């Protein structure tokens with residue numbers, strides 16, 4: 263039918279793995295933001311949810327690194343991480359290979375991408391699903407933008423990927439939701455873990471919520487690395503969602519939570 | 535520079551249960567399969583998380599390697615800080631330290 267829902271959220275493993283080490287009120291507010299996002303997603307009655315993630319070497323490595331990929335399987339599993347470390351139990355996730363194939367064919371009209379008949383989910387997808395699909399009911403189609411092993415695709419190509427996903431979603435009879443996951447500023451898995459550039463995050467979210475394409479594409483990777491850390495490269499997933507949704511964004515929650523190592527974000531975007 | 539081989543070892547260890555099992559039995563045999571420098575080999579075998587960090591291993595790989603070895607989160611962060619103090623700044627990759635090694639940011 264068309265794209266029926268768009269949103270973005272953080273996916274840092276500390277959000278679940280170190281859940282109890284944040285101030286309880288702050289954690290509860292953040293979780294409530296995810297919950298508002300979940301309710302909006304549910305209300306859109308999606309037949310499938312495309313999760314545009316930025317994975318961390320769960321499936322892709324520098325031996326053969328695709329800039330863009332979409333899963334094409336009837337089922338997936340995750341998390342790959344130790345379940346106690348991540349705080350999320352293993353689950354089998356329903357996919358839809360035939361739907362994936364139709365979407366991929368349309369995306370390929372403008373974006374060269376890898377398709378994947380195997381895909382294991384890491385925290386980049388599992389943390390969002392933990393909150394957005396707690397009962398494992400949704401049909402999931404994973405998508406990935408390489409934000410981890412440079413050279414990374416330029417931002418305008420992430421934008422083009424989002425545009426292609428929109429075109430593909432509009433070309434199928436199913437109701438399609440899309441959620442981008444990542445960022446915003448963070449320096450994960452380093453001694454700087456917990457450093458967060460709130461000012462930069464809020465400025466980025468402002469550009470994103472206005473759906474200001476030029477302002478979002480204006481960042482260079484060198485600037486992002488300096489101001490928002492290597493985790494900031496994951497803004498590519500937010501850009502793709504903005505390109506797909508075309509509407510205005512609504513920030514359900516934003517706050518830096520250092521022990522979660524990220525500017526914690528949950529937001530939805532109008533489909534226009 | 536054989537950071538790629540070192541990273542591949544971390545990747546295989548993190549993702550492949552068979553490699554993980556063999557590593558538990560005989561670390562040296564697994565490490566010998568990868569074209570590493572003596573410094574890299576030593577860092578893996580010891581294990582010297584701080585040196586692996588300084589050598590430029592991507593944090594998304596190193597974090598899980600530390601987890602595999604049973605190193606707790608705060609300890610993992612401290613070992614990287616200690617590594618920079620002992621071995622100098624991070625030499626490659628995109629996970630360089632931006633704070634002082636004496637600073638505790640969080641955790």
Ligand SMILES: [Fe+2]
Pocket residue numbers: 273274316318386444445496
């Ligand atoms: Fe990430």
